[in-house]
Amino acid sequence: MxxxxxxxxxxxxxxxxxxxxxxxxxxxxxxxxxxxxxxxxxxxxxxxxxxxxxxxxxxxxxxxxxxxxxxxxxxxxxxxxxxxxxxxxxxxxxxxxxxxxxxxxxxxxxxxxxxxxxxxxxxxxxxxxxxxxxxxxxxxxxxxxxxxxxxxxxxxxxxxxxxxxxxxxxxxxxxxxxxxxxxxxxYTKRFNSQREFYFEMAEELKRKYKEIFEHLEIDPRYFKLHLSDVPPYFHFELNFRNETRMIEIGLHLESPQEVENRQIFEKLQKETQTHVSNFRFQDNWPKNEGGGRGKRRIYSYVKWDGDNFHLTNKLMEELLQILDEYIRTFKEPLRKTVSELGLEYEPRKDQKEKIEFLEIIKKRIEEKLNFSSKLKKKYNGWITSHPDHEVILQIIFWHERSRSIHFEIRIPYQGIWVLLDLESEDLNKKIYDCLKEKSEEIEEKLGKKLIGKESELPAVTTPRDSKRIGERFRRGRSLKNMEDFIVTRMVEYIKVLAPVVIDAMKK
Missing domain, CATH: 3.40.1350 (Trna Endonuclease; Chain: A, domain 1)
Structure with a gap:
């Protein structure tokens, strides 16, 4: 009744x-x-x-x-x-x-x-x-x-x-x-995670500084910008210091040779300190703050309460403005000092080839999937490069929920990895359980057992229950010869695994 x-x-x-x-x-x-x-x-x-x-x-x-x-x-x-x-x-x-x-x-x-x-x-x-x-x-x-x-x-x-x-x-x-x-x-845009915030900010930086930065290294807590002609241990960095509830922006000097850090630090301090009253010059950078023996930094802090609710486009604009000031102030003096000390850096020749290869792959995947305008609006693809010469294409279809769940093509020093990455603190177990339930169906469609073979893949360190599902392929002398195969394989992964992931996220 x-x-x-x-x-x-x-x-x-x-x-x-x-x-x-x-x-x-x-x-x-x-x-x-x-x-x-x-x-x-x-x-x-x-x-x-x-x-x-x-x-x-x-x-x-x-x-x-x-x-x-x-x-x-x-x-x-x-x-x-x-x-x-x-x-x-x-x-x-x-x-x-x-x-x-x-x-x-x-x-x-x-x-x-x-x-x-x-x-x-x-x-x-x-x-x-x-x-x-x-x-x-x-x-x-x-x-x-x-x-x-x-x-x-x-x-x-x-x-x-x-x-x-x-x-x-x-x-x-x-x-x-x-x-x-x-x-x-x-116009306020809020981000669900630090990672999502980083990716959006990285796209802004790529558009603005495409010509001068060789590497853009993204991690769940920080990203680093590496100048194309400067050794990678001298870099600009933005870092979420969760323990102090601060966001640090600055220039880091992290060479294993202490004398190099000291020489560059003193030179930059002498040439620029009179122009920048709001930058902190630290020649004794404690280990518990990410520093250590011989490391030095020039940095600023922006207050952040640790709540993702306050990760907004307004905060991003503020951080980009400060970072831009660092780049304008230190870019040329850093290059000049590195040159005077004979520390010029020449990136590996295959780095550019990898980036161009993944740009083509990204475009062909979009064409192959024949996106509707609705799906295309939810699709995002990023290409990031690291100082260890690894280049990564990440593909996300569900950015309104979590960009920590994504497909990935990873080109390290050897081989090529095609992966589904599960790096979300609250969604990993739910998604992985759904994948296990349908493991036989997935194996039949992809022609290979993937679920339960994660130990054969490169590990994901954070969060603890993160998993990678995928496989590694041998790479010949030319990446061009693998283009058709990698596009076809990634499209197969997306068509088979993406519906399972989306259903799991809805539960």
């Missing part, structure tokens, strides 16, 4: 929402289309935490989002609830602007709605929005004397649309119109 009542209540709610959609929402949408020239609409757009917005409309001419909540029953408490919901949506968009924008674009794609071109601008810094509520005109008349007091309780300004349910006519309240000027909400 309790269950039946619950079902009846659920049905009543659903019918009420459907009525609100047709009786209030549909006329409001048509009003926005005609008066404000809105050309993109999504009904019931899901925001962070499962909250749904009744109306999200976009005007290409204004480049503004219209965010609206509809209520058919115009009781005073219901109207207050609608205003509170709008303020809640405003706060969510303020904190998860990137997810809101991406969700709107994806919703347009799913419903076959043409996506306004101005929404595809990746340089977007703010999200201009206008807020409104739409109520049943007839039902709200008895509270007309209280409306001023009710609306005054809420900020920012919220417009009011009055809908005549019988005639479908919509009028804009003269005292409370939709705001004429939009409220710019900062």
């Amino acid at each position: 309790v269950e039946n009542k619950s079902l009846q209540k659920s049905r009543r709610r659903r019918k009420s929402r459907e009525k609100e959609s047709t009786e209030i929402g549909d006329p409001a949408v048509e009003f926005l289309r005609k008066k404000y020239k809105c050309d993109g609409f999504i009904r019931q757009l899901r925001l962070k935490g499962g909250h749904k917005v009744d109306i999200v409309a976009f005007s290409s001419s204004e480049k503004v989002f219209y965010i609206g909540e509809c209520k058919r029953v115009a009781a005073l408490t219901t109207m207050a609830k609608a205003l509170g919901q709008i303020i809640g949506y405003y706060c969510l968009i303020e904190n998860y602007g990137a997810e809101f924008r991406e969700g709107f674009i994806e919703g347009c794609e799913n419903k076959g709605v043409k996506i306004p071109l101005s929404l595809m601008d990746k340089t977007m810094k703010v999200i201009p929005i206008k807020l409104f509520v739409a109520f049943n005109e007839k039902g709200m008349r008895r509270y007309s004397n209280l409306l001023d007091d009710l609306f005054d309780k809420f900020e920012p300004h919220i417009g009011l649309l009055k809908v005549n349910v019988e005639t479908k006519k919509v009028t804009e309240d003269l005292e409370r119109p939709i705001p004429r000027s939009s409220k710019p909400v900062p």
Whole structure:
């Protein structure tokens, strides 16, 4: 009996929402289309935490989002609830602007709605929005004397649309119109992990410094930038110091020859210290802080509370600005000093060949999988190189959950590895258990037993339960000869293993 009542209540709610959609929402949408020239609409757009917005409309001419909540029953408490919901949506968009924008674009794609071109601008810094509520005109008349007091309780300004349910006519309240000027909400993108944060930042650095950096070394806690003509133990580094809740940015001098570190440090200190008052020069770098005998650093700290919630695009911009200052200040003096000391560095000739090879592989995989626009938006591929001459292509299809789960083509000194990497603290066991359940089916499709053979692969050190699933192939003199084979094999891995991974992540 309790269950039946619950079902009846659920049905009543659903019918009420459907009525609100047709009786209030549909006329409001048509009003926005005609008066404000809105050309993109999504009904019931899901925001962070499962909250749904009744109306999200976009005007290409204004480049503004219209965010609206509809209520058919115009009781005073219901109207207050609608205003509170709008303020809640405003706060969510303020904190998860990137997810809101991406969700709107994806919703347009799913419903076959043409996506306004101005929404595809990746340089977007703010999200201009206008807020409104739409109520049943007839039902709200008895509270007309209280409306001023009710609306005054809420900020920012919220417009009011009055809908005549019988005639479908919509009028804009003269005292409370939709705001004429939009409220710019900062475009905030939040990252789920330090690794995801690093990858995005690495892409920015590649675009900006492609010509001067030979290596970009990425680790779950740090990344290092290596100048093409400077030995790799002299490098720029960004490091999350979780124990002190700080992010360190700086230039590290880590040569095994202590005299080299000292000579370069003293030279740089002499030439640049008068120009940079906010940099710290440390000639006695303690081992417990990542240093040790003979190592030196020039560095700065940015405060971070250790919570991934605060890994945002704003923090990234701040870090990039500081890192850029280090690069501009020390790049040429470092090169000059290294040259004067006779420490010039020439990278291995095959490093460039490996990078070019993986660029071709990446492009061919994209073509081979024939991505839909929806899948392509979720796809990311990075190529990173390391000072030990290992070059890696990482392919991720589920970046909204975890970039620590990815496919990988790894070219070390010998051979080529094709892998699925499981490096997520919270998802590894779940995914690996699903792979084990389907191991026979996977073996049949890929023609080789992979699950349970992880000991034959290079180990993943963090987190402890990380695993790699894949195989190693011999490499001849020319990488070009292996191009077709590696593309075909990686596409097979993706087609067979990716659906299992995605299903496991949904559980």
